[in-house]
Amino acid sequence: MADTSEEQKFSLREVLDSFRACLSENKEIFIEDYIAGWRGLVRFLNSLGSVFSFITKDAVAKIQIMGNHLKSENREHYVTFQSMVKYELENEQVEFHKRGNLYESGCRTILRLHRGLQWLQLFLDRLRTSTEDSKTSVMCSEAYNESLAKYHPWIIRKAAGVAFCALPGRPTFFEVMNVGTPEQVVAMLGEAVPLIAEVYNITEELYAQHNMLDLP
Numbered sequence: 001m002a003d004t005s006e007e008q009k010f011s012l013r014e015v016l017d018s019f020r021a022c023l024s025e026n027k028e029i030f031i032e033d034y035i036a037g038w039r040g041l042v043r044f045l046n047s048l049g050s051v052f053s054f055i056t057k058d059a060v061a062k063i064q065i066m067g068n069h070l071k072s073e074n075r076e077h078y079v080t081f082q083s084m085v086k087y088e089l090e091n092e093q094v095e096f097h098k099r100g101n102l103y104e105s106g107c108r109t110i111l112r113l114h115r116g117l118q119w120l121q122l123f124l125d126r127l128r129t130s131t132e133d134s135k136t137s138v139m140c141s142e143a144y145n146e147s148l149a150k151y152h153p154w155i156i157r158k159a160a161g162v163a164f165c166a167l168p169g170r171p172t173f174f175e176v177m178n179v180g181t182p183e184q185v186v187a188m189l190g191e192a193v194p195l196i197a198e199v200y201n202i203t204e205e206l207y208a209q210h211n212m213l214d215l216p
């Protein structure tokens with residue numbers, strides 16, 4: 001009998017494959033693969049316990065919004081970030097000043113995940129260069145303070161800080177990544193960090209070009 005829990009098990013390799021697949025030859029970003037990468041990350045966070053559910057809930061909501069765009073009658077425009085930006089701007093689907101009815105626009109939704117990706121890049125890089133006695137909670141909060149925290153109100157920052165203290169230690173963390181020995185994990189992180197940085201930088205540039213880095 002197939003073991004479904006096994007099938008659903010997180011593997012950093014899988015997440016990495018999705019983020020690799022999301023990059024097209026001419027440096028566009030495929031939404032479907034990017035979202036698949038996020039689904040994998042959420043699975044990872046879920047496997048760490050329910051303290052993180054307020055984080056996964058928000059990520060899942062955003063993944064769902066993008067899933068709806070991918071299935072909508074306008075799906076032909078939601079192939080890459082570039083085609084989405086063009087379509088939503090041309091059709092006035094993006095709010096620049098105040099959050100209103102268009103709050104489910106693809107552009108603002110991806111921007112939230114994009115900021116999360118910066119956290120991931122910083123965190124994985126710390127993990128890659130960490131030593132056996134490094135604390136995951138410290139690495140996580142440092143990465144958070146350098147990225148997402150700037151966009152979050154006090155109450156969310158506080159809740160995030162509490163959740164970080166519940167993170168398992170480095171050995172468990174490495175195990176849950178499901179990659180192999182610590183050396184193999186570090187090697188894979190060495191692949192993951194530049195890849196995630198590339199996806200991040202392309203998105204950042206695209207959003208900067210269109211003055212969309214502060215969408216409400």
Ligand SMILES: CCCCCCCCCCCCC/C=C/[C@@H](O)[C@H](COP(=O)(O)O)NC(=O)CCCCCCCCCCCCCCC
Nearest residue numbers: 041042044045054055058059112113116119140148156160
């Ligand atoms: C492994 C530890 C994971 C720690 C994750 C660090 C990120 C902490 C983020 C706290 C977010 C709290 C939830 C609420 C967020 C929203 O208010 C806020 C604004 O949304 P709105 O403009 O629609 O209102 N949303 C966001 O900023 C989006 C944040 C999405 C972050 C998701 C981070 C998931 C990280 C996945 C971890 C996987 C680790 C993998 C390691 C191999």
